[in-house]
Amino acid sequence: MIVATRPIRPSAALPIYGNNATRQTAKPLYLLGRCQTTVSVDGPALKVVVEQRASQRYPFARVARIISGQRVDWRADALACCQQQRLPIVFIGAEQQVTGYLQPAQAKRSSLDRLIEEFLDRPDWPSHYRNWQRAERMDLLLRWRAERHQAGTNIDPSDFDELVRRHVYHPDDARFRVPVPVIPAGMITAYVLQVLDRAGLQACYWGDQGHPLALADELDRLLQLAMQLEISGCGSEFHSDQATLLRLAHAFGNSLQSTLQRLLGRLHRRLRTTLEQWH
Structure with missing residues (x-):
């Protein structure tokens, strides 16, 4: 079980499809810890507060996508900002299975x-x-x-x-x-x-x-x-x-x-x- 909310630093992060320069260095954010976690907005960043730990900030420009565990409490403003920033959020349940996801509405049809x-x-x-x-x-x-x-x-x-x-x-x-x-x-x-x-x-x-x-x-x-x-x-x-x-x-x-x-x-x-x- 991954217990830290800090993004894992792989040897080669999954590349991003297309040419979006602002996201080329962005990484996935994993919120899969066992401790109760709260996610809110702090300016141009997500503020992640893990129980009995110092809070951490994750600038939107550095986040590519989010995988969220069952012990994460999301503030409505954080969810709304993730949608505005076009960051998909995948939710993981108690059985370590995908229970759903939040995806921005598609405005530009290909x-x-x-x-x-x-x-x-x-x-x-x-x-x-x-x-x-x-x-x-x-x-x-x-x-x-x-x-x-x-x-x-x-x-x-x-x-x-x-x-x-x-x-x-x-x-x-x-x-x-x-x-x-x-x-x-x-x-x-x-x-x-x-x-x-x-x-x-x-x-x-x-x-x-x-x-x-x-x-x-x-x-x-x-x-x-x-x-x-x-x-x-x-x-x-x-x-x-x-x-x-x-x-x-x-x-x-x-x-x-x-x-x-x-x-x-x-x-x-x-x-x-x-x-x-x-x-």
Whole structure:
């Protein structure tokens, strides 16, 4: 359990998607301590007061995104300022699972945002979306296998077939889940939300008959898969404490950034091609 509210200083922080110079040196803020914590506003900064400790200030310009534990009391002004500063906040519950998030309203729509909205006007969009999900999972597995081969490690064909079976065809079936390390809850979720905001995209869209296209959730799951493959390969256990896993995850920051950029780029091209075929 991470007991300090001070941002962990990884060897390589997750990069920010896009060219926002004011955020290039910003870091994620983790408020996951066991002590009661209060967050308020102090000028151009968040004021974090941990029980029986001196208060600390975190300038908004140096914060990229926030992961908040269950023992954090948020003042309304702090939440409002985080939204004005376009800082996503992910909330973690007692079971160390993401219970929800606070995301700024999207004011600047991107071309991909408009493509998604047009795509959702089709009554058959869910089947096309599921095809994209399977294709991206397969692409992650193929890229991982190719990288292992280039590094001199050959993956047994039967092991790879099992990974495809579990992750591509039965990703939601608990019986087929590979034992993998639990990447600290909220870390990737917060990064995905930050990137979507910078890219002019929404976390969730609503399609025909009110069915959701939960873009943030799906990208989160895809990045989780990519990270799990990097850390645990074909499923061997990786035992470590949460802080070590967090630093390890941040060490793959460049890889996660390129993976997310590729996922969004491939989604853009796929939707554009699909819509052109429909017209």
